[in-house]
Amino acid sequence: MCVLVVCILVVCVVSAIPSHAGESDDSATGCRYSGPSDIAVTHDGRHLLILEKDSRSLRKVDVDGKENAVVLSLPIAPERMRLFPNGRCVAVVGGGVKGELVLIDLETWKIDRRIRVGHTPTDIVMAYDKEAATPVTAYVANRFGGDISVIDLAGGNETARWKAGREPIALALTPDGKKLAAVGHLPEDDALNTGISSRFRIFNTADGSAKVIISRSGAVNMRDLCLSPDGRYAFASGNIGHFEQIPTNVDGGWMNENALFALDMEKEEFANVFYLDDYAYGAGNPWGVTLSDCKRFLVVSHAGSCEITLMNLAKMIDVLDKRTFPYQTDPNRLNANAPAENSAAENSAAENRTPIPPVADALPLRLRIRLGLKGMRRAVMSKETVYVTGYFEDSIGRIVLQMTEPIEPSRNRLADELLHRLPVLPETSQSIPKDGPLRFEPTEPLAPMKGVVVERGVARLGPVPDKTPERRGEMLFHDAIVCKEHWQSCTSCHSDGRSDCLNWDLLNDGMGNPKNSKSMVLAHETPPCMAHGVRADAETAVRSGFHGILFIDLPEKDYRDVDAYLRALAPVESPYRIDGNLSPAARRGKLLFHDSRTGCSVCHPEPLFTDLQRHDVDTLSPVDHSPEFDTPTLIECWRTAPYLHDGRYVTLHDLIRSGKHVDTDGRLDKLTDEEIDDLVEYVLSL
Structure with missing residues (x-):
């Protein structure tokens, strides 16, 4: 018994x-949903291209809602797409651990080519032959591979793999194709470092060399990256975690603020922070950031607060060129990493910069527009219209900006609760056909200031799923x-x-x-x-x-x-595995893990790799209140750095060699460097 x-x-x-899965499978939702993950407008402005992650498809619909959708099934769960400059093809990346770049011919509506890339590709940019208007080289960010695939599009093969730090999640390429900017999703520091932050990297595309640039302290959860039209500045979306403060409240951004982080591409240095929140209204979880086709706005989609923000690009550039902070009112929130005052030469250059156009000067630095769709992750702006994905709603939102001069910003905008009220979304019928036309139902309009009227609407991609x-x-x-x-x-x-x-x-x-x-x-x-x-x-x-x-x-x-x-939530397959299997080094490390020479499996037994108990492992710090700590699972340990309860170690090597984790009798000192490498390889493969 x-x-x-x-x-x-x-x-x-x-x-x-849960079994190992790609990042795309973490939600365990199956394909009953569309899950729009990216959106683009065709060059003629007549159609939308909608990338659907959950249904693994690409949808083409006309913006006027007169034609049924055309849907192409994809062999991967897609993440991002980029249109070719000639408008005839689109490049799609995705696929999780077995990442792929898929090239699709929009004229024949067929897959033209599939190219293997790295682990969990999340973004793609392309360098072009300007005369032929065709892409020559593609750069793909492999998030969990920690690298960038360089693809020869003519030959259809990967020519190089550049190391890109921790979780490179978004890319941007300068117009001349000489510099590639990449931003990492998470920090690369130990957690005791007060300057902990995600990293930017600027690659020289000629040889793959890179300069690493540290962002503002607390800058984490980076999601997207976009360049100014001239390529002088890059802007990344993310949030600032105020870990230096005790989280006793959330008011006024006490714990987290939401921002765009600016990078000077010419000087190759961190430039500034543009906060996206208002004093009593946070703009939670900024995700996508893209340039409008008129080059006047940066469009930020907020997945958490269900809105988009239109950033006045001319004013942003003016701020960056002057190195001033006119948008900043609270002295306690000034960016500590901001550059020093400009030199005389820089001031002279700033005086000769292009003046701000009158209409742009009348508009505020940022204009927030609530829509209310859950999961507003990606947007595109064509002329005066913004289209945005509602990932959790299987819907597309539409925002039409109408401006007539004179434009006069409200003097009491921050106190105007109507501007921050979520509109009531229209009732939707269950009878909407799955591949029918995209028909927008209007919600209440918005007048954020004199001379500006915003029309809002929502269209479903199919029947409302349970x-x-x-x-x-x-x-x-x-x-x-x-x-x-x-x-x-x-x-x-x-x-x-x-x-x-x-x-x-x-x-x-x-x-x-x-x-x-x-x-x-x-x-x-x-x-x-x-x-x-x-x-x-x-x-x-x-x-x-x-x-x-x-x-x-x-x-x-x-x-x-x-x-x-x-x-x-399913663990994502480790990048340290080979075709899903342990490497030879990891197999040797597994034997050591279960050997009395290390004793690892005593507290971390399979299958959960934890004994569910608290232990004194001799890691008490001066600020800790108790010497006993709960034994964590080691599954997906490759993704959870920094290590130990206070994140004092960046790598497992540091934890074992410098930290001598649970080594009260000197047993780890008897292991060779090769054995330590094997042991670490195994743990990172779980």
Whole structure:
């Protein structure tokens, strides 16, 4: 009887671990949804191209809503796309661990070519032959490979692979094709470093050499990258985590602020920060950032606060050229990394810059427009119209900007709650055909200032799907509207259900002992939760998080949906594996892991790689209140740096060699360097 019980328990535990999956499969939603992940306008302005991640398809619809959609099935779960300058082809990247670049002929509506790239490609840019208006070279950001694929499009093969740091997620190429900017999603520092931040890299495309540029302290969760028309500045979307403050409230951006981070491409240095929030209205989770076709606006889509922001590009460039902060009113929020005052030569050049056009001068630096669609991740602006994806709504939003002079900004804009009120979305019929025309239903218009009227509308891509608990939970996890003042969502600190890499001084175990944010993968299967195990289980932690971090109390059903989403999170296959299998070094490391010479498997036994117990592992710091820490799972450890409860080690090598983790008897000192390498290789392969 005892043996039978043990066997049943083991089977249950093993089955509770989701199988390895690509990033595109984490939501476990299946293909009942469209999941629009990117959008573009064809060169003639008559059609929209909509990339659908969940249904693995590319949709072409006319903007007037008169024709049925044309849908092409794709062999991958797509992430991003770029149109060729001649408008005849589109390049799509995606596919997770087996990443691909897929070239599609828009005239024949067929896949022209498939090219293998790296692990989880998330962006693509192309260098062109200007005379022939055809791309010659493609650069693909492989997020979890930590590199960039260089593709010869004529030959259809990869010619080089450039190391690009941690999770390169977005790219931008200068007009002359000589410089490639890349931004990493997460920091590369230890968490005790007060300057911890994501990294920019500027590559010389001639030889692949790169300059690494540090962003502002706390800059994390970078999502997209866009260049000014002349290529002098790059702008990345992300948030600033104020880990230096005790998270006792969320008001005024106390924990997280949302921003564009500017990079000077000529000087190859960090330039400035443009905040996207208003004083009492956060602009949670900025995602996509793109240049309007008129070159007057940067369009920022906010996945959390369900809105778009139109940034006045002329004023942004003026700020950057002058190195001044006219947009900044709170002296406590001045960017500490801002360059020093300009030299005389720089001031002279600034005086001779192109003056701001009158209409642009009348418009504010930023104009926020609420739409209300959940998951507004990508946008495109054609003439005066913005189209934006509603990932969780299987919908497309449309915003039409009408301007007539004179334009006079409101003097009381920050206090005008009407500007920040979400419009009531139109009722949608279940009878909408799956591949029917795109028909926009209007919502209430908006007049943010004299001379500016905004028309808003929403169109569904098909019938309204019944959302599973996992899908509803995923939507709530990414929703900043449920947060007080809309500053942040769960994903602000747990990007993609993982970690922002920052140390936060949560009050659940006392004050003055900050600890590293944890991944949510397997959190429900590995109680207790938090570094000291102060939460009995993940269910308790979820409810406490909404109450004490987002400052909202939700119905119990919503909490259960979030639980369902987190349980469905599947570990992404490690980039250290070879075709899904352990490398020879990792196989040797596995033997060491289970050997008494290391003792690793005593506290980290399979299949969860944790014994679910608290231990004193001799890592107490001067600020810690207790020497005992909960044993974390090692699954997906390749993705969770920095290491230890306070993130003091950047690599596992540091943890073992310098930290001598759980090495009270000197056993690790007896291992050779090669054995340490093998052991680390195995753990990073889990």
